[in-house]
Amino acid sequence: MENxxxxxxxxxxxxxxxxxxxxxxxxxxxxxxKAKNGKKGLKLAKEFKPQLIILxxxxxxMDGMETCREIRNDESLSETLIAFLTARGEDYSQISxxxxxxxxxxxxPIKPKLFxxxxxxxxxxxxxxxDEKNILVLKEFTIDRDRYVVIKNQAEISLARKxxxxxxxxxxxxxxxxxxxxxxxxxWGDDVVVGDRTIDVHIRRIREKLGTDSITTxxxxxxxxxxx
Numbered sequence: 328m329e330n331x332x333x334x335x336x337x338x339x340x341x342x343x344x345x346x347x348x349x350x351x352x353x354x355x356x357x358x359x360x361k362a363k364n365g366k367k368g369l370k371l372a373k374e375f376k377p378q379l380i381i382l383x384x385x386x387x388x389m390d391g392m393e394t395c396r397e398i399r400n401d402e403s404l405s406e407t408l409i410a411f412l413t414a415r416g417e418d419y420s421q422i423s424x425x426x427x428x429x430x431x432x433x434x435x436p437i438k439p440k441l442f443x444x445x446x447x448x449x450x451x452x453x454x455x456x457x458d459e460k461n462i463l464v465l466k467e468f469t470i471d472r473d474r475y476v477v478i479k480n481q482a483e484i485s486l487a488r489k490x491x492x493x494x495x496x497x498x499x500x501x502x503x504x505x506x507x508x509x510x511x512x513x514x515w516g517d518d519v520v521v522g523d524r525t526i527d528v529h530i531r532r533i534r535e536k537l538g539t540d541s542i543t544t545x546x547x548x549x550x551x552x553x554x555x
Contacts, residue, residue, distance in 0.1 A: 329356070330355055330356035330357050331356050331357075331358070333357050333358065333378045333379070333450060334357070334358040334359075334360060334375055334376075334377040334378055334379075335352055335357050335358070335359055335360070335377055335378065335379045335380075335381065335446070336359075336360040336361075336362065336368060336371055336372055336375070336377040336379070336380045336381070337349055337352075337359060337360065337361050337362070337381050338361075338362045338363075338364070338365060338367075338368035338380065338381065338382045338383060338386070338391070338394065339363070339381075339382075339383035339386070339412060340363050340364060340383060340386045340387060341383070342363070344383070344412075344435070345361045345363070348381065348442065349361055351439045351442060351443060352443075352446065355443055355446075357446075360375060360377060364386055364387070364388055364389065365382075365386055365388060365389030365390060365391065365393060365394035365397075366388060366389050366394075368380070368382070368394055369389070369394055369397050369398065372398055372401075372404055372407065373401060373403070373404070376403065376404065376407065377407060378406075378407065378408065378450065379407070379408045379409075379410065379446070379449060379450060380398065380407055380408070380409045380410070381409075381410050381411075381412055381433065382394055382395055382409060382410070382411055382412060382429075383411075383412045383413075384411050384412065384413045384424070385413075385414070391411055391412075392423065392424070392427045395409055395411070395424075395427040395428050395429055396427050396428060398428070399427070399428035399487050402476075402485050405475045405476075405485055405486075405487075405488065405491075406475055406488060407488070408430045408431075408449055408450070408452065408488060409428060409429045409430055409431075410429065410430060410431045410432060410433050410445075410449055411424045411429050411431075411432040411433070412432075412433050412435055413432060413433075413434055413435070414434070414435050414436075421525070422524055422525075422528055425489075425525055425528045425529065426528055426532070428487040430449065430452070430487075430488060430489050431445075431449055431515075433445055448516055451516060452488075452492070452515075452516065461473050463495065463498055463499065465498060465501075465541075465554055466554055467479060467537075467539055467541060468484075468537065468539075470491075470494065470495055470498060472495065475488065475491050477491075477494070477537060479537060479538075484536055484537060486532075486533065486536060487532070489514065489515075489529055490529050490532055490533050490536070492514050493510065493514050493526070493529050493530070493533065494533050494537075494542075496510065496513055496514050497510075497542060497550060497551075497552035498552050498554070500552065501552055501553075501554035502551065502552070502553060502554060503551065503552075504545050504548055504549055504550075504551045505549050505550055505551065506548055506549040507526055507548075507549045507550075508549075509549065510526055510549065510550070511526070526550075530542055530544070530550060540553075541553050541554065
């Protein structure tokens with residue numbers, strides 16, 4: 328996908344931050360939308376379906392966490408990537424952000440080149456591998472890659488993008504123990520820094536949403552998808 332085909336929504340209550348980030352993204356050819364609060368950002372997200380949303384955590388009214396949860400509750404935005412923007416020293420928990428449905432976080436202030444590098448790393452996750460089947464039929468449920476949904480007992484279950492990709496990665500390797508390092512590398516990417524508990528949070532949310540015990544934790548090693 329070319330940069331000119333990618334829409335990025337910036338949501339921040341500080342005008343100078345919006346201008347700074349928007350300017351650097353537009354220089355790279357991205358289409359940029361801007362909102363100064365969560366309510367407006369949610370409206371633009373539903374209208375334009377951006378590939379990536381960058382959300383400030385601390386905003387008056389509807390903050391970044393609440394906005395993220397609202398976005399993740401909208402099935403039409405299930406493929407949209409979300410990154411939180413947070414200032415150093417803010418009372419912000421990465422775990423809370425990932426639980427809300429974020430894919431990554433960016434700490435400000437950030438230098439333009441590093442910012443663009445992080446955006447490019449994020450957007451690489453948006454590309455779909457050409458060698459994976461679109462539909463994976465399992466004993467308990469079916470994974471539909473085209474629509475990013477899981478079907479269980481004829482009911483569709485929506486997962487956040489990273490939850491879906493993590494489930495699919497494990498399900499494509501049935502009964503094989505997959506290390507945490509392999510998961511980080513293949514689901515998040517080697518150039519993305521995330522907290523140690525990120526995988527644990529996503530696994531827990533997958534289990535809760537699907538009501539499944541197919542994903543087994545192998546202490547000190549990683550996880551295994553049981554399909555026997």
